[in-house]
Amino acid sequence: MLSSIIAILLLGFFGGQLARRLKLPALVGMVLVGIVLGPQVGDRLSLTMLALADDLRTIAVMVILMKAGLGLDREKLKQQGSVALRLGFLPASLEAIAVALMAMVLFQFDFATGLLLGCIVGAESPAVIVPGMLRLKSLGWGVKKGIPDAILTGSALSDVLLLLVFSLLLAFLAQGGAEGLTVGNISLSALQLLPLQIVLQIGLGIACGGAMAKILVSLLAKQNWTQTAVQDGLVAASLALFLVVSSTQLPIFSGYLAVMTTGFFLIELDAPLARRLRGSFDGLWTIAEIFLFVLLGASIQLSVLESSLLPGLLLLMVGTLLGRGLGWYLSTLGSNWNAREKLFLLPGNSAKATVQAALGAVPLSQGIAGGDIILAMAALSILVTAPLGAWAIPTFAPKLLQKGTVDPTKVSVNQSLTILAAVDTSAIAKQVLTKVAELARRNDARVVVLHVIQLADPPGVENLREQTKQILADIRHQFIVTEGVVPEQILRTAQEQGAEEIILGKRGHSVLDDLLLGSVSQYLLATSVLPVMVVESEDRVSLSRAH
Known part of the structure; x- marks a missing residue:
């Protein structure tokens, strides 16, 4: 266990730095280290570490979502509210449908199984998109129109939607049908309940995030239970993780959305505390990102990619360019975004990694027909889009976005002075x-x-x-x-x-x-x-x- 931790931290760190020196995203080096250390190649990670991979990834995603919340700008969100809302539903939904239709043609799936695959492939990766957008905010790219804020918020909302549909379809396929709800003489099917579930998850997620922000302000700012920024970060991270874990035990609210909302409300309630926590979570992310991407690489099943590589690439291309592309067009219709800013959504809003790593193997473990192909497509989407997204966001932002004034109260400006x-x-x-x-x-x-x-x-x-x-x-x-x-x-x-x-x-x-x-x-x-x-x-x- 300890030797696995040492290998992940040291080799993951230097793998990321080597990738940077080769003008590649650090994520690429970390994922490659994970593949080499993982059971598919070197098999150098202990079984205990592999068993803890999902939990460690959850912690890492919690950290990056709290960073995202602490970096949101209320004024920019207000300015781009309708765009952010549409980005949260249209691109992911239309990509999932396009993937489902292509899976019916390429893999002879029925529509329900194809849509199950679409929900996995269509989910956006906070592990790639959030640090990318925060980096743009720290440099000023697109901040005048709130483009990074709109993408951050839309990404969080889209994952809530697709995870709900995924759980519904999984129950339907695994058990031959999903349970509905009967109240008196009124019966609602699982499909009819879906809109209510989405509203409930989002509404309660926001409410829980607001309540947690008030608790943190009371503990850390008013009652002064802590003396250092490190202690502030420890308490905030523990309570944020509590939100995520609670949402798995009580799945009536989105834990990830609640964490992101906590950071957002902290800025509104106590800006100095938010600034201190922003620095603490920056430090936590330095470690968390290594575990996240190395373990991501270790979880990729290389063997299942061989027979479905070309059809998989075609499926990803159609899903992104046609399905998600139509969603981007409809999301920004009537907005103040120009053509170049709309085009930035292609590199800025396409990366897959975290959700695919977490859910890719679930259909196979549940005995769903075609589960091996679904796992292969999840792995392929990670290998193709995560490195491309991490590279494309900083590469194309200066070419497609306008540079504005950086607001240091909303994001950490990390630069070497x-x-x-x-x-x-x-x-x-x-x-x-x-x-x-x-x-x-x-x-x-x-x-x-x-x-x-x-x-x-x-x-x-x-x-x-x-x-x-x-x-x-x-x-x-x-x-x-x-x-x-x-x-x-x-x-x-x-x-x-x-x-x-x-x-x-x-x-x-x-x-x-x-x-x-x-x-x-x-x-x-x-x-x-x-x-x-x-x-x-x-x-x-x-x-x-x-x-």
């Missing part, structure tokens, strides 16, 4: 390095220390290098020495290194220097598009932002 410190060999260099060290530790930033050589300067460079090494000992830094015109070299290096801020010192004490901030500082303030911080020799700091 680089600070450029321009220093000379005078005494002010120590103050500049001390200030930049303080800022770097506060923001976990990387520091580039730049020294532009002046006349007869080289003897002092080694002392400056040693001083840099001592003051920035615990900070990622790079020491660069160059020649040329000082302000021009500072701006050039800042651009090459991708710096977000420039810090330099001011030695002058005269009234004229006080007015001008020195010639170099004045030039940078007049020309730099980056913020410029000037450290004065009297231990005073002047912060000026270039226009």
